[in-house]
Amino acid sequence: MEIITINEGQVKIDIPVFNKVSSKAPVFYNPVMEFNRDISVLALQAYRNKQREDIRICDAFGGSGIRGIRYAAELNGVMNVVINDLNPLAVQFIQSNILKNGLSNVEACKKDANILLHSCRGKFHVVDIDPFGTPSPYIESAAVSLKAGGMLCVTATDTSALCGTYKEPCIRKYGAMPLKSEYCHEVGLRILAGFISRTFAKYKKYTTPLFSHSSEHYLRLYLEVGKGAGKTDKSLKNLGFIVHCPHCLYREVRPGITPQLPSECPECGGSLKAGGPLWLGDLLDTDYIGDMLNLLPKLTLNSDKKVIKLLERCYEESQGPVTFYDLHKICKVLKISAPPLNDVLEKLSSEGYFASRTHIKPTGIKTNAPIDELKKIILLIKQ
Numbered sequence: 001m002e003i004i005t006i007n008e009g010q011v012k013i014d015i016p017v018f019n020k021v022s023s024k025a026p027v028f029y030n031p032v033m034e035f036n037r038d039i040s041v042l043a044l045q046a047y048r049n050k051q052r053e054d055i056r057i058c059d060a061f062g063g064s065g066i067r068g069i070r071y072a073a074e075l076n077g078v079m080n081v082v083i084n085d086l087n088p089l090a091v092q093f094i095q096s097n098i099l100k101n102g103l104s105n106v107e108a109c110k111k112d113a114n115i116l117l118h119s120c121r122g123k124f125h126v127v128d129i130d131p132f133g134t135p136s137p138y139i140e141s142a143a144v145s146l147k148a149g150g151m152l153c154v155t156a157t158d159t160s161a162l163c164g165t166y167k168e169p170c171i172r173k174y175g176a177m178p179l180k181s182e183y184c185h186e187v188g189l190r191i192l193a194g195f196i197s198r199t200f201a202k203y204k205k206y207t208t209p210l211f212s213h214s215s216e217h218y219l220r221l222y223l224e225v226g227k228g229a230g231k232t233d234k235s236l237k238n239l240g241f242i243v244h245c246p247h248c249l250y251r252e253v254r255p256g257i258t259p260q261l262p263s264e265c266p267e268c269g270g271s272l273k274a275g276g277p278l279w280l281g282d283l284l285d286t287d288y289i290g291d292m293l294n295l296l297p298k299l300t301l302n303s304d305k306k307v308i309k310l311l312e313r314c315y316e317e318s319q320g321p322v323t324f325y326d327l328h329k330i331c332k333v334l335k336i337s338a339p340p341l342n343d344v345l346e347k348l349s350s351e352g353y354f355a356s357r358t359h360i361k362p363t364g365i366k367t368n369a370p371i372d373e374l375k376k377i378i379l380l381i382k383q
């Protein structure tokens with residue numbers, strides 16, 4: 001077997017050579033996900049700095065071991081990292097990569113992730129779920145294994161389900177109706193956050209998103225875990241639905257598990273589409289992103305320029321409403337060419353509205369202005 005050595009972050013790992021990134025590779029490694037892992041290192045250090053004790057981390061889908069090895073080598077204040085994978089060859093590489101990096105606080109494990117997590121009740125401060133495709137079958141065991149005060153990190157690459165290309169898989173995997181729209185990736189993050197919160201609730205645990213992003217082909221969420229029936233009941237009040245008019249782009253949120261959902265658009269009379277149940281609370285914690293931004297100069301990350309850009313966008317939009325508009329989509333409905341985005345943002349702010357860009361779409365606008373106001377502002381700028 002031909003082997004190559006990869007340098008990523010502050011570690012080196014060996015992997016078998018394979019001509020293309022694929023779940024069929026003998027041991028999985030995707031260089032594109034370095035950005036995801038860079039952000040993870042930063043997010044975990046920001047979390048660690050808030051804890052009174054050193055932390056125990058479980059990288060439940062280790063692949064080559066790169067993620068867990070980076071956590072062990074690059075984070076300060078880690079007590080122990082378990083890197084797990086079901087593939088025996090991956091576990092051999094995880095073991096040799098641990099030795100290659102001279103790490104003593106890491107162990108390799110070869111179990112089905114659900115069996116490992118169920119057998120580690122309340123043991124971990126951080127659980128990282130990074131499977132092929134959907135994380136949905138692993139959220140319940142993560143809920144069992146996480147301590148109160150812990151953090152769950154989840155990657156989902158099944159964006160076609162979460163973002164509404166196909167609705168049946170979303171209903172099957174997440175018990176929610178997706179919403180195909182210009183902001184479908186935000187809806188995807190909210191469906192995933194809602195599903196996680198409902199799954200944790202069975203264990204009288206609740207989750208509060210600290211950070212989340214939609215990048216490349218995946219969605220990623222970081223959530224803080226709390227415990228207690230009363231607090232869980234309160235947290236579930238963040239669940240609800242979004243109704244959306246594909247004709248005039250009107251949208252509205254309806255909190256609750258069984259809200260009355262309107263079927264006719266109050267703006268244009270067109271028929272409304274509904275998505276949910278999903279998380280209507282914040283997906284981005286402004287203070288937490290501030291902590292990550294402050295930490296960034298202390299870490300050496302290859303993708304740090306891209307990380308800064310993402311964090312700054314997320315910081316800006318963190319106080320914004322549940323959905324965003326798309327300037328090009330509105331201009332298509334208005335049958336005009338799009339004015340400069342900054343002009344629209346400035347005008348919205350001067351009218352007293354919240355106005356920011358969003359990391360999800362370069363032409364996206366986060367604002368609490370209703371659609372008819374936004375259209376008026378765009379037409380005014382175009383005059």
Ligand SMILES: C[S@@+](CC[C@H](N)C(=O)[O-])C[C@H]1O[C@@H](n2cnc3c(N)ncnc32)[C@H](O)[C@@H]1O
Nearest residue numbers: 028061062063067085086087112113130131132
């Ligand atoms: C997307 S890869 C992980 C990538 C890795 N976290 C990284 O950052 O490079 C998913 C891994 O999960 C492993 N896997 C698949 N099903 C599993 C299961 N039920 N339990 C544990 N590992 C599993 C696969 O062998 C594969 O290595």
Ligand SMILES: [Zn+2]
Nearest residue numbers: 245248265268
């Ligand atoms: Zn309408």
